[in-house]
Amino acid sequence: MSATFQAQIANGGRWHAYVVLLSVPVSLWPEYDWCRDTPVPTVTERAQVLAALGYEVTPGAEWVWTEDSDVHGDPSSPVRLIATITVQTMPEVTA
Incomplete structure (x- = not known):
């Protein structure tokens, strides 16, 4: 069985995806930036x-959505949407 990781997409002004790798610095996490704030990336776009x-x-994992804010406890603070899903490395294709 392959090791599993958490992937997230978040909107902090634009949609950004990354895979959380606890054993490496954040600056080395695999990531992608959609360079847009709307619409929310589709499930197909996220999979791609x-x-x-x-x-x-x-298999069987589903995106779980939560919200956060820039300033904890301040209801007027902008909302940050974050979605998380469990992922695994893709199997290598051998010829």
Whole structure:
């Protein structure tokens, strides 16, 4: 069985995807930037980006959405939407 990781997409002014790798610095995490704030990337777009980064959604996993804010406890602070899903490395294709 392949190791699993958490992938996230977040909107902090534009949509950004990344795979959380706890054993490496954040600056080395695989990532992708859609360079847009709307619309929300579709499930197909997310899967394509994860594949380009070398990952695939684990069987049965679903995106889980949460919200955060720039300033904790301030209801007037802009909302940040974050979606998380469990992924695994894609199997290598051998010829």
